[in-house]
Amino acid sequence: MQQGEFHLQIRDARLEDGGDYRCKVFGLSPKEATLTVIVPVPQPPTLSGAEVPGTAGQQLELSCASSGGNPPPQLTWYNGTEAFTERYVRRQERAGEVRADLILRRLTRWDNGMNLTCRARQPFPEITSALESKGTFRLPRTSRQDAGIYQCTADNGVLPMAVGTVSLDVLYPPKIDPSMENKITVQQGDDDFSLECLAEGNPTPRVKWWRKDTNLYWENPLRFHRVSYDVEGTYQCVAISNGFAQSTKDVHIDVIGKPYLDGHGNSAMLSAAVGETVRLDCAVSADPLPSNVAWMWRNQYGMETELDSTTSHIVTTRKNQKMTSTLSIPDVGVKDGGDYVCKTTNMFGSVMRNIHVEIEESIPDVIVITSIAAGAILLVTVTALLVFIAKRKGWICKSHLDDPLELPASRPMPPVPKYVYQTGTIDSGVEDLQELQEMYGTLKPRPPPRGEKKWESVGLSYSGLVHSSSLPPYSV
Numbered sequence: 001m002q003q004g005e006f007h008l009q010i011r012d013a014r015l016e017d018g019g020d021y022r023c024k025v026f027g028l029s030p031k032e033a034t035l036t037v038i039v040p041v042p043q044p045p046t047l048s049g050a051e052v053p054g055t056a057g058q059q060l061e062l063s064c065a066s067s068g069g070n071p072p073p074q075l076t077w078y079n080g081t082e083a084f085t086e087r088y089v090r091r092q093e094r095a096g097e098v099r100a101d102l103i104l105r106r107l108t109r110w111d112n113g114m115n116l117t118c119r120a121r122q123p124f125p126e127i128t129s130a131l132e133s134k135g136t137f138r139l140p141r142t143s144r145q146d147a148g149i150y151q152c153t154a155d156n157g158v159l160p161m162a163v164g165t166v167s168l169d170v171l172y173p174p175k176i177d178p179s180m181e182n183k184i185t186v187q188q189g190d191d192d193f194s195l196e197c198l199a200e201g202n203p204t205p206r207v208k209w210w211r212k213d214t215n216l217y218w219e220n221p222l223r224f225h226r227v228s229y230d231v232e233g234t235y236q237c238v239a240i241s242n243g244f245a246q247s248t249k250d251v252h253i254d255v256i257g258k259p260y261l262d263g264h265g266n267s268a269m270l271s272a273a274v275g276e277t278v279r280l281d282c283a284v285s286a287d288p289l290p291s292n293v294a295w296m297w298r299n300q301y302g303m304e305t306e307l308d309s310t311t312s313h314i315v316t317t318r319k320n321q322k323m324t325s326t327l328s329i330p331d332v333g334v335k336d337g338g339d340y341v342c343k344t345t346n347m348f349g350s351v352m353r354n355i356h357v358e359i360e361e362s363i364p365d366v367i368v369i370t371s372i373a374a375g376a377i378l379l380v381t382v383t384a385l386l387v388f389i390a391k392r393k394g395w396i397c398k399s400h401l402d403d404p405l406e407l408p409a410s411r412p413m414p415p416v417p418k419y420v421y422q423t424g425t426i427d428s429g430v431e432d433l434q435e436l437q438e439m440y441g442t443l444k445p446r447p448p449p450r451g452e453k454k455w456e457s458v459g460l461s462y463s464g465l466v467h468s469s470s471l472p473p474y475s476v
Contacts, residue, residue, distance in 0.1 A: 013037050039070035045120045060104040064118030067097035073120040075100035109172030117165040173244035174201035188257025196221035197237035205239040229255050229285040258349030259286035271358045278329040282342035285322050290344040293325035299338040334359045
């Protein structure tokens, strides 16, 4: 019996060269061999189905497709290094193309940053390796339970394995860290207080602080250079992202510490007139609030007297974390002047204020009346002096000779006696009437004739009788 080896060599193998081959030697039983011609997967698998962003609660469906390889590759989806079971995968094969669809029934916000990988692997791993396809998909409001790297593989064990990877960018609404306390306690007088509000979301939310029931806003973190009782209140952290409803959380800031007196400084000054009512106020802010405000009076001689509601008019009111004590002194006199001290104390310390009260005596009524009378006399004197000077200077008076003489219309001119035209003279020595008119430019009254009428009958009066030899011009 002869022995030997027989080899079949096929150069430039083609797809149609594949099949079953039989080796037959006389005297021996034939042997069969199967030739598989491997056609490598020409490119990584194609991923599709997540190009349009989705929303929270929606179903996500991704497709992984591969074609052109022989034998057809096996497609597998991976979340990280863990393969999805057939429960999440739907397979199809037609016209030389294989497809594996990954179906996630419900997506949540936790899917942000998830990587999905589709791997196409052919058989015969000793001569093949996987090829991968990578891509990024933006999926708003998806699920964190599905986060991770998902791979779809096509494996024929002979040629390189093809892999496609999907990285999910998930948009979800802002959410404020629930571990932030609802109440923060801080001591009055502390410096550089800061409170940060932590919020997550995609896109990254913008965070601001708002003091409720006001128009005051602060950037995050909330800062105060020095804490006072005015800081106490409720503040709201507001996280805002485009396309989503804002997220809010209320935080109450409680300020505690020793009492604080409203106003400026620990001393003050007040002036009042005798007989007035003086009111002194001490407004205190504190937490815890003191039980009372104590008053003490130190007079001008340094003697100190404690004041209380039984001996003085003291009224105390309380509202929230503020207390106001008012000391009233009716009908004050000079004896009530001095220093009034208010003091209050709580578990953190004490505070006091000194108010100096100065009482001014009022001016007597007699002095006031005398001053008014003297002022009036001085005014009259000055007025009279000015009038006298004006008259002397001629500022307010004019000579009567410069004014034309006007006779009342109700008094008619008396008729001219006939004897005037005949004789041309009057017994009193007065010149002719025509001459008088030419001299003075106006008609002057003349006395009545003697004996016939009295001078009073013409309605004119004269200062007295005069002789013709010394007769002056007529005057009214």
